[in-house]
Amino acid sequence: MSVLERLIEYGESNPNVEVEEWKKTGNKVLGYWCSYIPPEIIHAAGALPYRLRGMGATGTDKADHDMSPVCNCSFPRAVLDLAHRGKYDFLDGILGMNGCDHTRRAFELWVERLQPTFSHFVYVPRTRKQVSVEKYAQELEKLKTGLEKYLGTEITGEALQQSVDLYNDNRTLLKQVQELFKKDRPPLTGTQFHHIINASVSISPVRLNLLLRELLEEVKDLDGPEDDKARLMIVGWVGDDTMLHRIIEESGGLVVMDNCCFGARAFWDPVVFDSKHPLASLGRSYLDRTGCPRMFATFNERYGMFQQAVGDYRVDGIVRTRLQFCDLHGVENVFFHKRKEQLGVPMSAPMVLDYIGQDEGRVRTRMEAFIEQLQQ
Amino acid sequence: MSDYKGFQFKTYDFSKQLDTHIDLIDLLHNTIGADLKKRPENVRWLFEPVQQYLDELAALRENPDKLVYRHFTFAPEIVYAMDCISYVPEALTFMMPTEYLCALVDEGREMDVPDHFCGFLGGVTAPLLTGRLPKPKAILHCNQPCDNSVAWGSVLAESFPDTEMFILDNPYGDDEEGVRFAAEQLREGFNYLERMTGKRLDLDRFREVMAKSAEAYRLMYEINEYKKAIPCPIPTSSILRPISVAFYALTGTEGLVGWLEKHLADTKERYEKGTGGWREEKMRVVWNLSWPIFDYGVYDWMEETFGAIAVAYHSAEPFYQPPDIDYGKASYEELLRALALRNNNHAMGRQGRGHFMTFVNDTLKWCREFSADGAIFAGHWQCQANWAAAQITKEKLMEELGIPMLIMTVDQLDPRVVSAEQMVSRLEPFLEMLAEKKGIKP
Ligand code: SF4
Numbered sequence: 143m144s145v146l147e148r149l150i151e152y153g154e155s156n157p158n159v160e161v162e163e164w165k166k167t168g169n170k171v172l173g174y175w176c177s178y179i180p181p182e183i184i185h186a187a188g189a190l191p192y193r194l195r196g197m198g199a200t201g202t203d204k205a206d207h208d209m210s211p212v213c214n215c216s217f218p219r220a221v222l223d224l225a226h227r228g229k230y231d232f233l234d235g236i237l238g239m240n241g242c243d244h245t246r247r248a249f250e251l252w253v254e255r256l257q258p259t260f261s262h263f264v265y266v267p268r269t270r271k272q273v274s275v276e277k278y279a280q281e282l283e284k285l286k287t288g289l290e291k292y293l294g295t296e297i298t299g300e301a302l303q304q305s306v307d308l309y310n311d312n313r314t315l316l317k318q319v320q321e322l323f324k325k326d327r328p329p330l331t332g333t334q335f336h337h338i339i340n341a342s343v344s345i346s347p348v349r350l351n352l353l354l355r356e357l358l359e360e361v362k363d364l365d366g367p368e369d370d371k372a373r374l375m376i377v378g379w380v381g382d383d384t385m386l387h388r389i390i391e392e393s394g395g396l397v398v399m400d401n402c403c404f405g406a407r408a409f410w411d412p413v414v415f416d417s418k419h420p421l422a423s424l425g426r427s428y429l430d431r432t433g434c435p436r437m438f439a440t441f442n443e444r445y446g447m448f449q450q451a452v453g454d455y456r457v458d459g460i461v462r463t464r465l466q467f468c469d470l471h472g473v474e475n476v477f478f479h480k481r482k483e484q485l486g487v488p489m490s491a492p493m494v495l496d497y498i499g500q501d502e503g504r505v506r507t508r509m510e511a512f513i514e515q516l517q518q
Numbered sequence: 519m520s521d522y523k524g525f526q527f528k529t530y531d532f533s534k535q536l537d538t539h540i541d542l543i544d545l546l547h548n549t550i551g552a553d554l555k556k557r558p559e560n561v562r563w564l565f566e567p568v569q570q571y572l573d574e575l576a577a578l579r580e581n582p583d584k585l586v587y588r589h590f591t592f593a594p595e596i597v598y599a600m601d602c603i604s605y606v607p608e609a610l611t612f613m614m615p616t617e618y619l620c621a622l623v624d625e626g627r628e629m630d631v632p633d634h635f636c637g638f639l640g641g642v643t644a645p646l647l648t649g650r651l652p653k654p655k656a657i658l659h660c661n662q663p664c665d666n667s668v669a670w671g672s673v674l675a676e677s678f679p680d681t682e683m684f685i686l687d688n689p690y691g692d693d694e695e696g697v698r699f700a701a702e703q704l705r706e707g708f709n710y711l712e713r714m715t716g717k718r719l720d721l722d723r724f725r726e727v728m729a730k731s732a733e734a735y736r737l738m739y740e741i742n743e744y745k746k747a748i749p750c751p752i753p754t755s756s757i758l759r760p761i762s763v764a765f766y767a768l769t770g771t772e773g774l775v776g777w778l779e780k781h782l783a784d785t786k787e788r789y790e791k792g793t794g795g796w797r798e799e800k801m802r803v804v805w806n807l808s809w810p811i812f813d814y815g816v817y818d819w820m821e822e823t824f825g826a827i828a829v830a831y832h833s834a835e836p837f838y839q840p841p842d843i844d845y846g847k848a849s850y851e852e853l854l855r856a857l858a859l860r861n862n863n864h865a866m867g868r869q870g871r872g873h874f875m876t877f878v879n880d881t882l883k884w885c886r887e888f889s890a891d892g893a894i895f896a897g898h899w900q901c902q903a904n905w906a907a908a909q910i911t912k913e914k915l916m917e918e919l920g921i922p923m924l925i926m927t928v929d930q931l932d933p934r935v936v937s938a939e940q941m942v943s944r945l946e947p948f949l950e951m952l953a954e955k956k957g958i959k960p
């Protein structure tokens with residue numbers, strides 16, 4: 143199996159063999175909801191941080207008992223459904239936060255209904271005011287203490303520094319893979335890269351660094367096929383489901399960039415660590431990085447990233463998406479609409495998606511039509 | 519009017535092309551003014567808070583320097599303390615005629631505002647983004663009660679790119695740490711307002727505002743005590759709008775205290791005479807979350823058909839317990855703490871921002887205190903966090919109080935999503951079941 147195939151397999155499986163191997167060593171695996179819970183702290187405590195994903199869900203009926211399919215996002219419902227079905231029994235605990243209303247409630251309901259051995263909620267502010275940054279640092283301190291107590295260990299400054307370095311290496315390497323898409327004929331497809339991103343939040347950072355280095359070595363001089371694909375950027379899509387990438391690429395497009403949760407934003411900015419103020423600096427870095435829509439009034443930051451990417455990656459078109467019932471990403475469709483002319487590349491009408499149970503035919507028809515329009 | 523088994527509900531004509539580029543304050547003045555004139559003179563006083571807030575908005579024309587945008591769950595006391603006037607765009611949709619609101623919602627949709635974006639905010643998104651609402655001196659925003667409000671912050675930032683905003687990070691917990699966190703931020707909030715408006719905070723004025731706010735809450739709690747009596751002396755549904763405007767927009771004002779004093783006197787009198795609401799009370803329910811603002815006839819139908827009186831409205835009840843301090847001499851720190859408590863306990867805000875048990879416990883509290891026979895969760899489908907608390911609330915109510923809860927979907931503002939007729943067709947079997955349980959004939 144090539145390293146690429148291996149990474150894709152890790153990305154596609156929930157959990158993956160790496161997790162099984164990790165568990166065999168007697169170490170714990172902790173699930174976390176969102177990228178605003180720094181995996182560095184979990185890793186420094188000796189546990190494997192595993193980002194909760196909905197991959198593998200075949201329905202949401204178990205979650206729908208508590209969360210409404212009439213108004214709650216299908217991504218957290220898929221995750222919660224997997225938990226109800228015992229698919230997350232390999233986890234030794236879960237960490238939640240106020241990412242959005244849906245994931246926050248999904249965490250609370252998981253704790254209430256399934257009573258995991260360990261759970262911890264991290265309150266994450268939505269602004270970068272000094273008092274909010276301090277509050278977040280306190281929350282990270284509580285997380286540290288909670289983990290230390292549960293895992294019977296001490297998270298030392300050195301361990302934290304090591305984890306930060308490892309995760310920063312992950313980010314740098316992922317960015318290098320991302321850069322491959324600047325080429326005329328990238329050696330990977332967007333679908334493959336999306337699987338790699340999924341893998342990156344589900345295996346140990348040490349292993350990930352090894353695999354990514356090998357991958358880069360393997361593909362750096364390769365060119366992809368000579369097809370005249372429409373180069374697309376996806377904005378607003380959130381989950382680890384690779385369906386949209388796959389459909390786009392089966393319809394004559396190539397996803398060269400995105401600005402999604404399981405996407406470029408997750409590895410864009412490195413953590414700036416100050417060993418004298420470990421948690422404060424970690425917290426500051428997380429709040430300061432290119433924000434997601436949960437952070438107040440940060441659209442222009444993301445927009446700056448899009449604008450830059452349009453040129454750097456020679457984007458032919460932007461696929462606007464949102465998951466049904468996602469207000470945070472959803473409202474940004476409006477701001478894109480306003481900047482249509484300014485961006486200078488065509489953009490699709492908002493593509494409303496569901497996490498699973500997707501009517502693929504509708505998505506395919508829409509994407510084929512959009513790509514055809516670009517190729518004319 | 520449309521008919522449900524002989525009962526008349528409002529009808530709307532959505533085919534009319536409405537001019538949505540009109541002055542919204544004028545629109546409200548005219549429609550609400552006309553509506554008030556139709557009411558019997560002896561009940562007009564009930565609507566004073568609505569009038570008071572509209573007058574404040576109108577006064578902004580002469581005092582544009584006082585204009586501060588404020589999110590509806592950001593306690594207004596901070597604005598009054600700074601001698602400014604709060605402009606709450608969401609309040610416009612709350613008071614607007616239904617056809618106008620729907621036209622504005624549709625205008626937003628054409629700009630790609632998602633259909634699940636709360637109509638309170640979605641209805642004013644298009645006017646905001648197209649520069650039809652006045653430019654503020656300052657913007658006070660916060661992250662409770664829901665994602666819609668966070669997303670709304672982005673709409674405000676997009677609409678007024680040159681106006682710095684102050685955003686309060688509402689805490690998750692209800693503990694002292696959460697109060698300290700809010701108080702620290704409010705201190706910055708005052709600094710921000712001073713910087714943006716050029717005014718200085720007058721401590722005495724702040725004291726006075728917080729004293730009036732505390733007095734309003736004291737009066738409201740006293741009024742609520744009388745509501746425990748059977749029959750309930752207050753025709754509750756008819757004061758929903760004024761009560762909401764009062765506690766979402768006017769706390770800290772003399773006008774509100776005066777109105778609540780009248781309200782209390784009226785309640786006492788009705789209580790002493792043993793007078794209930796407009797109709798005979800046969801059972802009582804707690805109405806949870808959202809109500810059909812587009813047609814209060816739903817309550818008339820409940821009362822008339824089943825004698826079912828809604829005695830408490832989750833999102834309009836008081837939750838703030840003002841600290842017992844001497845407001846006349848209170849220090850800045852004490853006042854900030856009181857304001858933080860007020861903010862953290864804002865109706866809707868407190869249930870939406872924190873753990874779902876706050877929502878559950880608040881429902882339990884009102885059902886217990888008012889001896890409810892049942893609860894009705896009328897879930898505005900855009901209040902997503904609260905929706906994810908509905909089932910568990912239902913279970914806890916049954917477990918702890920042995921009373922059932924109906925869960926149904928509504929859209930508070932838009933009858934095209936769920937009409938009044940659809941609502942009553944969901945309510946009917948539930949109320950029949952309650953009636954049967956109580957052995958009463960509808
Ligand atoms: S897509 Fe939006 S609503 Fe769904 S989990 Fe993500 S942020 Fe929350």
Ligand code: SF4
Pocket residue numbers: 636637638663664665666667866870898900901902
């Ligand atoms: S809590 Fe509900 S009614 Fe209030 S703004 Fe949010 S969605 Fe709208």
